[in-house]
Amino acid sequence: MGFLDTTVVNVALPAIGRDLDASVAGLQWTLTGYLLTLSALLLLGGALGDRYGRRRVFVLGVAWFTATSVLCAAASTVEMLVTARVLQGIGAAMMTPGSLALLEAGFAPGDRARAIGAWSALSGATTALGPPLGGWLVDAASWPLVFLINVPIGLVVLVAAVRHVPESRNPAARGAPDVGGALLVTTGLAGVTYALIEAPARGAGSAPVLVAAAAGVVGLTGFLVVERRVRQPLLPLSVFASRQFTAVNLLTLVVYAALGGVLFLLAVFLQGALGYSPLASGFATLPITACMLLLSARAGALAQRIGPRVPLTTGPLLLAGGMLLMTTIDPGDSYAEGVLPALVVFGLGLALTVAPITATMMSAADPAHAGVASGVNNAVARGAQLLAVAILPVVAGLSGADYQRPQALTDGFHTAMLVSAGLAVVGAVIAWAGISDDLLEHRGEPRPEAATA
Template identity: 55%
Template sequence: MEERAAGAAVGIRVGSPTGRWVILTTVLGSSMAMLDSTVINVALPRIGEDLGTDLAALQWTVNAYMLTLAGLILLGGALGDRFGRRRVFVVGVVWFALASLLCGIAPDAAVLIAARALQGIGGALLTPGSLALIQASFHPDDRARAVGLWSGFGGVGAAVGPFVGGWLVDGPGWRWVFLINLPVAAVCVPVALRHVPESRDPHAHGRFDVLGAALGAFALALVTYALIAAPGRGASPAVIGSAVGGVLLGAAFVQVERRRADPMLPPSVFASRQFTAVNIVTLCVYAALGGYFFLSAIQLQVVAGYSALGAGTALLPTTVLMLLFSARSGELGQRIGPRIPLTVGPVIAATGMLLMLRVGPGSNTVSGYLTDVLPAVAVLGVGLVTLVAPLTATVLASVDTARAGLASGINNAAARAAGLIAVAALPLLAGMGPEAYRDAGEFASTFRRAMPMCAGLLVLGALIAYATVRTPPKGVRDTARPECTVNCGVIAPPLETAPQGAHRAQGQ
């Protein structure tokens, strides 16, 4: 029965009613996770005011979600391959919706943070499954078009996310940033169960690297706690113990992955120097972006005087530029190779971040936006357009086809982990106190110290790319899939799957 379902799925056409339902439900599901990654930043000042929290709680509101998502996203993809992509996707959507409800009714910061961690688990189940369902369901002749539609509609959702989030925060309240997921899930789940065929990887097995996933997640959690707690507690035993514990668990994670027969993160994939180099560049780029978006949304509201809606709208040009021009950037990267885009793009993005230093009191007027904010977000957008699509294509081209899904998952998880650490570390490095976001003057001074750090990370990424990334042979560049380059990867590079028929089991 499973084989008949998988076989039927291969024949779905984009123009058929079933094809349109498949695209709708996968776009809705992935948009839930994407929106809650992008809109939360504009809601942070209002959350802090309403719940009476300090800066550390706001950091955890962002990082609790990123922590579980980054730690479990590879495991989530493997579960879908083994137990059914539709089944795991639906479980993820339901889980995400219930966690969103808990976020929306949270009476205090502790409950909100716990609910955000639960949201990340749901995101780890549904995010890999949305594109995997597209790849597994459509006829080979229509697969590229289906992926392009999924990517394009998802990009629109990411682009308007901060705008919608700001509108909700200023209107019905910040809780609706989470509660909006409930009607989306109410549409997504029945459509998936009725119209999306089930599919599995016939080569996948039931052995999952749960130990590796747990070690990785707990290592990140302990390091994150140490970085966030340090400004308030200093070099206390709890802070030092967490930092040391995180490092030890990280070392244990590496040893476990080296010795397991079926590791979540096979060390052999890093035998490709190109793959390793691009992931180091990814760490630099997305650490900078994670810190930038976290701090800029607060700067615009607390210092410049924007409303939540105004702050979300002010940041919109960055994602709009990515939506409009990422495909062309991917095509250019195919022609000239990745080295130039991955060197030039981060430098341009760093320039945009430095231009954000102009944002301050008075920047919330029309003239202030045109002279202070718009040049910064536009230049940043140009830099991201230049680098994100070639980065994704280079990740896929640096490993064999059978490992494309694994390589993309590693790259996506690395980006999210980098953003997680940046949100935890930047306030500490910039000297932000626990109540900094309540004081415009204090936050502005620390923001001026933080933005050059973010720009420096981008420049470091550019230097690493220039020194290590090599242009693959033209025949290899031509195999990149241009339909996957339409994206708004401001939180993480777009998640790809292996082409249909390629084996993507853990450790394979």
């Protein structure tokens, strides 16, 4: 349900913008509102599950996510939708960390690999089906259905979890979770996000933007101070003592920022500049998903065999190549000659990058911090996407109703892809300079928790 939601909403953004008379900033908030609470509260969600019961927190998260999906569908203004999306992200932060932890705790060691494999296959299938399903729902009916599709899925999950999933918790978890740290990081990310998105319309020197920026800096700084002092921090800063772990997370930050920009703007560009229907734009991105499904496991095996340095350098370079090809796409270009080559190169780069990042991250972390390391990497990835959606339209000069103006959208999309390509190249440099080939050789197979990254 979580994977499906992230893929169907992007395709529906132009329709949401038209129906709710939203500006580019409104579309940004539709995504960043969700990513804000998800990335900020992800670590707290895992800590709550360890302390109070993973099934309990998972069920609460699914119920919350399902109920707020109805609120999203019922929104009649962009402000109502953004508020519902912020609330929806809270539910996602509660249900996401517990899914794999419940699988690991609920299956015998001999069955665990098959359970994780089924989880991965279902995640891949929903990711593949998301864009065309979202496009079909928008074309056949209207955009609220991309949120209402979560309701029957959520109800089935709730019944199955209550009846068939055993409760589990971490017996070593003691004391109250670090709620103060969660509030500080949420305030910090919210302030920075507001300042970045609203600066073009309100002015960078306006009081609301300056106050939000200051609150963001104070919140994030306060979070780091608190994490150094509390007994059970959400983010044990000691995990960054590993140079390799720090390098992998820096790589994750820049690569997922690049990906966030592409995933936000591509469907909008295909519909607004090239005239694709929502369904056609959903099917247009299937080459990316096909590359992921067919090649991700092979890329992980390749990194295990030769070391992660070459795949993690080559993958971002291919991503950059795909993004540069996207800068050549113009209104009137055919799909086969203009769009498809860029998406295939991009998909190859994505497949070569994602699995090796996950494996390398888990191998670089201290085994005692494996769960925390996975949560940190997941939060870094979501935070990077959040910042990309907030920053890239500003850098590209997209504002107001530009997503409905083909030439303005094309120019802005090309600029955004150039910036994203630059980020991907920075990722390749980080991988070449900071990742050691002997990581996977020395630590062996990645742990199941890594799949959340």
